[in-house]
Amino acid sequence: MNAPLLVTKRMVEHPTxxxxxxxxxxxxxxxxxxxxxxxxxxxxxxxxxxxxxLGRGGAAFSAGLKWSFLAPAxxxxxxxxxxxxxxxxxxxxxxxxxxxxxxxxxxxxxxxANEVHHAFIYIRGEYPKPARRVQQAVEExxxxxxxxxGIFNTDFDLEVIVHLGAGxxxxxxxxxxxxxxxGLRGEPRLKPPYFPAAVGLYNKPTIVNxxxxxxxxxxxxxxxxxxxxxxxxxxxxxxxxxxxxGHVEKPGNYELPHGLTWRELIxxxxxxxxxxxxxKTWIPxxxxxxxxxxxxxxxxxxxxxxxxxxGSMLGSGAVVVMNDSTCVVRAAERVVRFFAHESCGQCxxxxxxxxxxxxxxxxxxxxxxxxxxxxxxxxxxxxxSVGLAWPPKMTTICPLGPSAxxxxxxxxxxxxxxxxxxxxDGRCPLIA
Amino acid sequence: xxxxPEATEERARAxxxxxxxxxxxxxxxxxxxxxxxGYLTEAGMARVAELVGITPAQVLSVAxxxxxxxxxxxxxxxxxxxxxxxxxxxGSDDVLHALEEEVGVASGEVDSEGLIGLEHAECIGACxxxxxxxxxxxxIEGINPExxxxxxxxxxxxxxxVVNTDEMQSLFGxxxxxxxxxxxxxxxxxxYPAYEPFGTVRSSTE
Ligand SMILES: Cc1cc2nc3c(=O)[nH]c(=O)nc-3n(C[C@H](O)[C@H](O)[C@H](O)COP(=O)(O)O)c2cc1C
Ligand code: SF4
Ligand code: FES
Numbered sequence: 001m002n003a004p005l006l007v008t009k010r011m012v013e014h015p016t017x018x019x020x021x022x023x024x025x026x027x028x029x030x031x032x033x034x035x036x037x038x039x040x041x042x043x044x045x046x047x048x049x050x051x052x053x054l055g056r057g058g059a060a061f062s063a064g065l066k067w068s069f070l071a072p073a074x075x076x077x078x079x080x081x082x083x084x085x086x087x088x089x090x091x092x093x094x095x096x097x098x099x100x101x102x103x104x105x106x107x108x109x110x111x112x113a114n115e116v117h118h119a120f121i122y123i124r125g126e127y128p129k130p131a132r133r134v135q136q137a138v139e140e141x142x143x144x145x146x147x148x149x150g151i152f153n154t155d156f157d158l159e160v161i162v163h164l165g166a167g168x169x170x171x172x173x174x175x176x177x178x179x180x181x182x183g184l185r186g187e188p189r190l191k192p193p194y195f196p197a198a199v200g201l202y203n204k205p206t207i208v209n210x211x212x213x214x215x216x217x218x219x220x221x222x223x224x225x226x227x228x229x230x231x232x233x234x235x236x237x238x239x240x241x242x243x244x245x246g247h248v249e250k251p252g253n254y255e256l257p258h259g260l261t262w263r264e265l266i267x268x269x270x271x272x273x274x275x276x277x278x279x280k281t282w283i284p285x286x287x288x289x290x291x292x293x294x295x296x297x298x299x300x301x302x303x304x305x306x307x308x309x310x311g312s313m314l315g316s317g318a319v320v321v322m323n324d325s326t327c328v329v330r331a332a333e334r335v336v337r338f339f340a341h342e343s344c345g346q347c348x349x350x351x352x353x354x355x356x357x358x359x360x361x362x363x364x365x366x367x368x369x370x371x372x373x374x375x376x377x378x379x380x381x382x383x384x385s386v387g388l389a390w391p392p393k394m395t396t397i398c399p400l401g402p403s404a405x406x407x408x409x410x411x412x413x414x415x416x417x418x419x420x421x422x423x424x425d426g427r428c429p430l431i432a
Numbered sequence: 433x434x435x436x437p438e439a440t441e442e443r444a445r446a447x448x449x450x451x452x453x454x455x456x457x458x459x460x461x462x463x464x465x466x467x468x469x470g471y472l473t474e475a476g477m478a479r480v481a482e483l484v485g486i487t488p489a490q491v492l493s494v495a496x497x498x499x500x501x502x503x504x505x506x507x508x509x510x511x512x513x514x515x516x517x518x519x520x521x522x523g524s525d526d527v528l529h530a531l532e533e534e535v536g537v538a539s540g541e542v543d544s545e546g547l548i549g550l551e552h553a554e555c556i557g558a559c560x561x562x563x564x565x566x567x568x569x570x571x572i573e574g575i576n577p578e579x580x581x582x583x584x585x586x587x588x589x590x591x592x593x594v595v596n597t598d599e600m601q602s603l604f605g606x607x608x609x610x611x612x613x614x615x616x617x618x619x620x621x622x623x624y625p626a627y628e629p630f631g632t633v634r635s636s637t638e
Contacts, residue, residue, distance in 0.1 A: 015613045075452075087516040087555040094610050118452060125500045126512075126556050128569050128625035129597060129616070135628055161450050164625060166459055167499035169554065183455035183484065185497040202453060245518035245559035245609075252560045253610055287517060318559070320518055334517045338554050344497075 004231060006219045006239050007212060008255045011098040019133055021140045024101035030146060032221035033108040037152045044113035048217070051225045052237035057081050057172075057210030058286065058316045060304050069197040070114050071205040078111055078119040079181065079201060079208045082134075083165055083172035085124055087287040087338055088318030091241040091253045092211040096123065096130035099215070100137035106214030107160060108146065109221065114207050117157045122177055125166040135162045169342040173398050174208040175200075176344065187344045188398035212241055233259030236303050240317060244270045247277065247323035263298040266321055277323035281414065285315030287335045288403035290390060291410035311390045312406075327430050328415045329422055332407035333361035339404035350401030353384040357404060369423035374412055381405040436468055436479060443631050444483055454484045458494055462501050466624040467632050471502040500569075502623065507542040507549030509587050509595065510623035511535070512566045513580075515552045518559035523576065527563050528552055530577035534584040548587060549623065560609030568620035570597040574606025594619040594636040595626075 010027055011018040024030070036044060049064025070076060080103070084092040095103060107119050121138075123131045138160050141147045149157045163181060165171050171180045175189035178201050193199045200206025216238055220228045229237045236258035242265065245251045249271030256269070266272065266279065273279050281293045284302075290312040292300075300306050307314050322331060340354035360377055363369050370376075378388070385392040385402035388409055392402035411419055421429040435441055444464055448457045461483055465476030472495055474488070481488045495501040502510075513531055515524045528539060535543055535550050542549040558564035561573025565580070567587070575583075583604045592599075596619035601608070617637045620626035626633045 011613070015611060018613070084557055085555060088518055088559050089555075090557045090559050090609050093557045098610075098613065124557070125498075125625055126553075126566065126569055128620070128627055129571070131625065131627055132616075132618070132633065159450075162629075163456075164460065164463070164627060165498070166462070166501055168497060180459070181456055182453065183458035183486075183494065185494055187497075243560060245562060246521045251562070251607075251609070283517075320521070320559070322521060326521060331517060331521070334515070334520045338516055341554055 003239070003255075003257050005255050006231070007095060007099070007102065007215045007241065008253070010102065011094070018098050019100055019137070021101060021137070021144070024099075028222060029101055029218070030105055032218040033105045033146065034152055035221060036109045036112045037154045037156060039112070041113055041115060044109065047225055048113070048220065051220045051228045052232070052235065053213065053216055053220065053228070054236070054304070055210055056212035056241070056317070058086070058288075060314065063209060063213055066195065066197055066209075067110075067114055067207060069195055070207060071198045073205055074115065075118065076114055076116050076205040076207070077201040078107065078114060078116040079174075079177060079196075079206055080107060080119065080121040080211060080214060081172060081174065081177060081208055082121055082123040082127070082130070082211045083169075083177060084127075084211070084316075085169040085172055086316050086318060087335065088245055088283065088320040089243050089286055089316045090245075091243045091317060093127060093130055094253050095211050095215050096127065097133050100134045101141070102215045102218060103134070103211055104137055104141050104147070104160070106217040108151065108158060109217045110207060110209065110214055111158050112156065116207065117159065119158065119160045120181055120201075121160065121162045122171070122181065123162060123164055125164045131162060131164055138162060169338075170344045170398075170400060173400065176398070177208065178206065185344070187346050190397055232257050233301075233303060235305065240314070243316075243318045244321065245318070246282070246321040247273055247326070248321045249274045258303045259301050261299050261301055262292065265302060265319065270321070273321070273323050277325060280322050280324045280326055281328065281410070282322060283318070283320040285313045286318040287338055288399070288406055289313050289315050290406045291414070293414045313391075325430060327365070327428050328411045328418055329361060329365045329428070332411045333358060333365055335407040336361055336404050339400060343400060347396040347401060349384045350396050350404075353380050353401065354404045356380050357408060364419065364422050365428065367422060367426040367428070371423060373423060374416065374419055377408050378412065381408050434475060434479070436464070439631065440464055440468060443629065447629060448483065455486060458484050458486070458491065460630065462491070462495055463624055463627075463630045463632070466502065467622060467630055470508075470622055471505050500624070505542060505546060506551070506623045508547050508622065509567050510549045510551065511584075512551050512553040512556065512569070513539075514554070514556045514558065514562070514564050516555035518555070519563040522562040524563035526577045527565065527575055527580045530580050531584065534581045548584065558609050561607055567600060568595045568623050569625050570595050570600065570620050572597070572600045572605045573608040575604060576606065579604040579606070592636070594621060594634045596636040599636065
């Protein structure tokens with residue numbers, strides 16, 4: 001597939017120096033920010049809204065629409081979400097490491113559009129190398145007069161602070177991230193208010209956007225809204241970064257337009273399943289997403305709507321592929337363990353429920369499962385995610401709890417026989 | 433409470449000055465405290481409390497929320513072995529097992545010398561290069577049990593002053609998540625992130 005690239009173009013064409021200011025400027029860098037300083041908030045919000053750009057942090061919410069919700073109180077803040085911690089996701093790491101100026105230019109454009117003079121780039125603590133690159137790039141941008149007081153010789157001030165996380169997936173949830181930035185425990189805030197754009201950091205209007213979302217902005221301004229839309233697939237405009245991992249020949253980040261099929265992504269783009277194995281199942285959009293199986297889902301087009309209709313989501317773009325040697329009980333246990341480990345503990349159904357799910361799965365995996373365990377799994381799941389609906393009905397403060405239910409529903413829906421075989425035979429049926 | 437050495441105090445002041453609100457500096461200051469003593473001591477947390485104007489109990493409540501703030505010594509070299517889904521599919525459990533054998537401790541413990549600590553980690557954002565691990569948060573992708581053992585042996589013998597991701601990747605790593613493209617000559621000096629504003633980055637070629 002040779003689709004045009006946006007956010008990974010520079011690093012593909014100039015692998016050894018795509019992160020440098022020199023290369024960035026030599027390839028048209030900061031032209032969009034220079035243009036943005038003379039544009040009005042309305043013009044910028046309108047451009048981003050009509051580009052159709054959807055957030056790339058998982059919720060796929062219109063970036064321009066979010067900006068238009070910004071409450072009038074000032075100061076307003078911008079927080080860049082670089083906490084990327086959902087198992088299977090490693091795209092923002094590549095953008096931070098290999099093209100930090102592209103992100104900074106996106107930050108400048110967003111700050112101008114939202115009348116923000118203080119922006120924070122929150123990078124997970126386990127990403128020291130990306131953080132070093134971004135920090136260096138921020139310093140370079142300050143020296144150039146692109147950041148700081150009176151950017152681009154205007155009277156617009158913009159301070160940018162790089163903030164390191166310290167190992168907590170939940171800080172990726174935007175209100176937890178805001179608490180973390182305020183020096184509190186990273187616990188999600190009660191909703192409403194539903195959007196930090198109303199009340200966020202220091203109780204002021206705050207825009208939170210993902211690294212990839214903002215990295216797209218220079219391209220939208222440079223190439224124009226129509227070009228951006230034309231690249232994409234109907235409602236899913238622009239390109240999308242897929243992180244493909246697990247049992248594929250060529251794992252990696254792939255920047256592609258939506259609309260190709262899962263078959264094309266897994267078998268053509270990622271090279272198929274190695275070692276003569278067969279495809280068993282895949283997680284289409286990060287650990288929180290319900291799983292897909294062949295042949296039912298293989299020829300579905302990869303779009304937000306088609307994926308939602310089939311009962312899952314594209315989320316953060318992480319595609320985890322599993323071959324036919326994979327024990328699904330074990331795989332589900334591993335995903336559930338993650339959520340149990342990362343639960344912040346505020347809501348009882350999430351705190352207690354995720355741990356119980358992990359324990360029951362481990363019991364089944366080790367051959368100690370009981371006949372009632374599948375029903376028990378569903379019952380506990382129902383307490384976390386009422387009615388087991390998709391998308392989940394929220395009874396917890398944030399969607400982390402309900403996320404833990406996705407692997408449970410998936411294995412019981414598609415692999416009940418394999419689960420029961422563990423229970424009846426007292427061991428994993430896949431181990432000869 | 434006793435102050436840190438002047439250079440660290442200076443960094444602390446610079447960090448606090450950046451934020452619109454003092455309390456927001458608590459996370460970076462906790463990293464400064466770690467860099468002074470290798471982990472968070474009561475004295476270290478008390479100094480953080482004093483600098484941002486909250487109680488030591490409030491500092492502890494923040495510190496204990498995050499896995500990277502260590503309330504006990506974790507060794508000079510902290511090995512974090514990812515065992516989340518993508519790494520598990522490609523054999524991370526065997527890597528962790530090999531590490532436990534080679535270091536001679538269970539995950540979550542430190543060897544008797546206080547040299548190497550071992551922990552299993554949830555996804556470290558290197559799933560395309562699974563199985564992946566870190567030493568002092570510096571990454572190695574495409575590891576296997578044999579290479580993991582060699583890495584431990586190397587840490588014991590070479591005792592590198594500075595842990596450099598590119599050096600480890602070239603000695604022990606395999607397929608990465610994506611092309612790293614260029615090498616860096618800096619790295620980590622303890623079980624906390626190597627990051628310039630914390631004063632924790634050292635050159636590995638000097
Ligand atoms: C448990 C949880 C974890 C999340 N983790 C991340 C993350 O690591 N990175 C991210 O950008 N968004 C994450 N999100 C989504 C954010 O809350 C928020 O929607 C997003 O940062 C908004 O940016 P966008 O509109 O540009 O996508 C997470 C959400 C939840 C509920
Ligand atoms: S659902 Fe879980 S992670 Fe989210 S706020 Fe409640 S306890 Fe915390
Ligand atoms: S699952 Fe191991 S790095 Fe993501």
